Amino acid sequence: GEICAFKIHEQDMPFEAVVLNKTSGEGLLQAKSPIDCELQKEYTFIIQAYDCGAGPSGTNWKKSHKAVVHIQVNDMNEFAPxxxxxxxxxxxxxxxxxxxxxxxxxxxxxxxxxxxxxxxxxxxxxxxxxxxxxxxxxxxxxxxxxxxxxxxxxxxxxxxxxxxxxxxxxxxx
Missing domain, CATH: 2.60.40.60 (Cadherins)
Structure with a gap:
């Protein structure tokens, strides 16, 4: 079926997953706020896709298998010595x-x-x-x-x- 949503299962992650193409299931993982290597060098979380199953509020949506996402934050040369x-x-x-x-x-x-x-x-x-x-x-x-x-x-x-x-x-x- 078509993919209607992605869900990130960890709390307080500065990322969101949006559906770009319901038919292909293509999505985009993007930062909700600026990411700073000096504050946190990496993030690990679980993401899951939901198909467009029956139910007005998505209560019967089928879930995909969970996938682990690991993101390493690259540094920018922000600071001078x-x-x-x-x-x-x-x-x-x-x-x-x-x-x-x-x-x-x-x-x-x-x-x-x-x-x-x-x-x-x-x-x-x-x-x-x-x-x-x-x-x-x-x-x-x-x-x-x-x-x-x-x-x-x-x-x-x-x-x-x-x-x-x-x-x-x-x-x-």
Whole structure:
């Protein structure tokens, strides 16, 4: 017979199933409201089709077998990284090369590894005698002299794997 309705058996699902073609039984499962990966990454529920049996209110409709539906919500790169500290400061002794002066750390609120992981850090201040690695460790690339410069202000950018970025100030004295 013809299909007149689909029913989702779980409560509070943000989806609805509508009949597109009664004869073929084709339907459409669609979101009733925006879906957000950061709130819920996946949904599982049971759906059932009803044919257009006798009865004015569908009381005698025949039900199909139940089917389990599993939906995984894909992430969008909504959030840019943010640094854990508002600013970073470190002091060093002149004339030494350090493996790591300090470590900056950024995070990202997106739900998937692709967009929530920090893939790269970069020092954007030109001609600063510092380098930064993928883990946010800042080191000096030459021996520093207090007489030459007693305070370095550098800007660091963190990139998530979707290439959104955050910029932070770092001071080394």
């Amino acid at each position: 943010t640094f854990k500290e508002a600013a970073y400061r470190a002091s060093v002794t002149e004339g030494k090369i350090y493996d790591s002066i300090l470590q900056v750390e950024a995070m990202d609120e997106d739900c998937s590894p692709q967009y929530s992981q920090i893939c790269n850090y970069e020092i954007v201040t030109s001609e600063a005698p510092f380098a930064i690695d993928r883990n946010g460790n800042i080191r000096n690339t030459e021996k520093l002299s207090y007489d030459k410069e007693h305070l370095y202000k550098i800007k660091v950018t963190a990139y998530d794997c979707g290439q959104k970025r955050a910029i932070e100030d770092v001071e080394v004295s």
